[in-house]
Amino acid sequence: MKVLFAASEAVPFIKTGGLADVIGSLPKELLKQGIDVRVVLPKYADMPQTWKEQLTGITNFTLRLGWREQYCGIQTLQYEGVTYYFLDNEYYFGRPGLYGYGDEPERFGFFSKAVLEALPHLDFKPDWIHCHDWQTGMIPVLLKAQFQRGEWFHGIKTMLTIHNLKYQGVFPIDQMKELFLLDDGYFTGTALELHGGGSFLKGGLQFADVLTTVSRTYAEEIQTPYYGEYLDSLLRYRSGDLYGIVNGIDNEQFDPMTDPHLVVNYRDSLTKKQQNKLKLQEELGLPVSAETPVISMVTRLVQQKGLDLVRHVISELLSLDAQFVILGTGEHQYEELFRWAAREYPAKLSAQIRFDDGLSRRIYAGSDLFLMPSQFEPCGIGQLIALRYRTLPIVRETGGLRDTVQPYNEFTGEGTGFSFANYNAHDMLHTVRRAVYFYRNDHEAWAHIHRNIKKLDFSWKRSAQQYIDLYEERRAE
Structure with missing residues (x-):
């Protein structure tokens, strides 16, 4: 089983929140359980120099985004057995911070399209592209709308994990049409349209083969108006493809027996x-x-x-x-x-x-x-x-x-x-x-x-097995 994680941040390379902890720890456990899992991330300017120095170049190519032709470099390193790919574009990611810029749809539109265009340059064809949050929500859309016409992409499935439904990546429809060259049919209320704009996240929720979120109760809650952030009806419609799998933590990273920051190390004392x-x-x-x-x-x-x-x-x-x-x-x-x-x-x-x-x-x-x-x-x-x-x-x-x-x-x-x-x-x-x-x-x-x-165990072991079961069960469909 081959799985490519696509995300906007990961420990230890770059972090603003809990998403980075998940992307930094879940792949390690999947690898232990026999999955060939790799991770693709943007190469940010704020990534520590010690990591940048360890990167090896694979290749580069020119990506077309609307009327723009943009450079995209692919660099790689291995960390704790997992292969990480970094997509390099100084214009979009060579600036301080990760989020909050005025050209956000262009930056993460570039990243979403670059993930797909980079794949044939790698010695790796995934069974699943596992997308995380709105920044990668357009990957399932573009795969089905454009890339699956090419023979190389046949058979690749997509999973989208919702880490927080509140963040939806909503941008002007005209801008999204121009970036992705999608026709009007993609921007109706039953497709990407949300709050009068186009939503990266809603696109992923519509087009991904499987949806997951990070706990069983949250999977139930987001199908109700109170928690659903105006997407509850869509999530109810897709409830047969929506699964709740609780996050774990990295027991090696968070261990009071070995934590060097503590005055006294302990387990249960x-x-x-x-x-x-x-x-x-x-x-x-x-x-x-x-x-x-x-x-x-x-x-x-x-x-x-x-x-x-x-x-x-x-x-x-x-x-x-x-x-x-x-x-x-x-x-x-x-x-x-x-x-x-x-x-x-x-x-x-x-x-x-x-x-x-x-x-x-x-x-x-x-x-x-x-x-x-x-x-x-x-x-x-x-x-x-x-x-x-x-x-x-x-x-x-x-x-x-x-x-x-x-x-x-x-x-x-x-x-x-x-x-x-x-x-x-x-x-x-x-x-x-x-x-x-x-x-x-x-x-x-x-x-x-x-x-x-x-008696509790909140390591990733059980949750990783649930993801593996899901990959295997839904791959054959």
């Missing part, structure tokens, strides 16, 4: 975990106290992450006998909220408004509870890392949070964390209070939840 907590409190200037629970949030500071719930009851949260640690950057209103709280309640809250991977690991290791009250969450990685570092999540029951955190039931002893169902600030507050109660007053229950967590 609550005593050693507490040593990390005491050092974290000291590092962040909080009162050092083993008895006081530390509740953390390592997150993008945006509304999706449930921060309006936190804002609504922040005084009540800070009146609890607990400490809060916030790490992240994002919208100004939330950055200022936590800066204000840190000034007003310096013994209760530490606000680290920055990106710091090493500190994030110490926070996961040094926290007792991890708060993630998301409005929606396709999968979520924070709760998975928290569980790996034996920190109990407090989550809202949505998307992947619902699929990966089982609420603690004191009557049966089942559960790996705490959760609430409604998007309601006081429901969240009640759940946080309940978690703090168990930490302070019921040590046996707390230890029991930790024993439950020890």
Whole structure:
């Protein structure tokens, strides 16, 4: 089985979010399970020089995009057994950052077409092109509209994974017609048209052979108007081709036994975990106290992450006998909220408004509870890392949070964390209070939840097998 992943970012080469973690870790597990998997990415200017120096040129060709004729170079390297291809065009990708430019449809239109045109230059014909998010949504469209007329492309199937339905790649129809030389029939309401423009993502949802998203619950949610971002009717129409497969994490990358950022390495020892907590409190200037629970949030500071719930009851949260640690950057209103709280309640809250991977690991290791009250969450990685570092999540029951955190039931002893169902600030507050109660007053229950967590496995092994089953089952159609 040959699979080509097409994506806009991947760890360790370039990252803005969780997509990069998936593209950096899932192919490794697929390779272990016998799949010939390769990855194609844009070659960005911001890619560290150490990686650029390891690239080997394969060839280059001229690509026609509308009226433009553009250079495309193909370079490659191997990393942890996986072959990565980088498509080189200085005009589109030789600039700072990854996203947010005015010519976004042209940049990722180039990338989508270049992925297909590059294939015959490689000694590799995939059974599947596995596309990820809107930036690659036009690959299934172009494959079926134009490229499958050529004999070389016969038999190639496409899968599109939705990592976040909110980002849809919507651009002016005239611009997309001109770039891709597609006729009017592709830009009706039953094809690419969305919000009066043309959508890369909707194109992928229409034309890919198989659709997946990153948790079973999110696959169900996005077929409803509340979560469907105006695409719910299309997703219901394609429900027979839509599958939810929960993301995993790289257990080698996130391992408290070997993590060099931690003060004390540990696996299941609550005593050693507490040593990390005491050092974290000291590092962040909080009162050092083993008895006081530390509740953390390592997150993008945006509304999706449930921060309006936190804002609504922040005084009540800070009146609890607990400490809060916030790490992240994002919208100004939330950055200022936590800066204000840190000034007003310096013994209760530490606000680290920055990106710091090493500190994030110490926070996961040094926290007792991890708060993630998301409005929606396709999968979520924070709760998975928290569980790996034996920190109990407090989550809202949505998307992947619902699929990966089982609420603690004191009557049966089942559960790996705490959760609430409604998007309601006081429901969240009640759940946080309940978690703090168990930490302070019921040590046996707390230890029991930790024993439950020890049995969990959120590595990629099981999820990779589900993808393989899907590749094999749907290839024959």
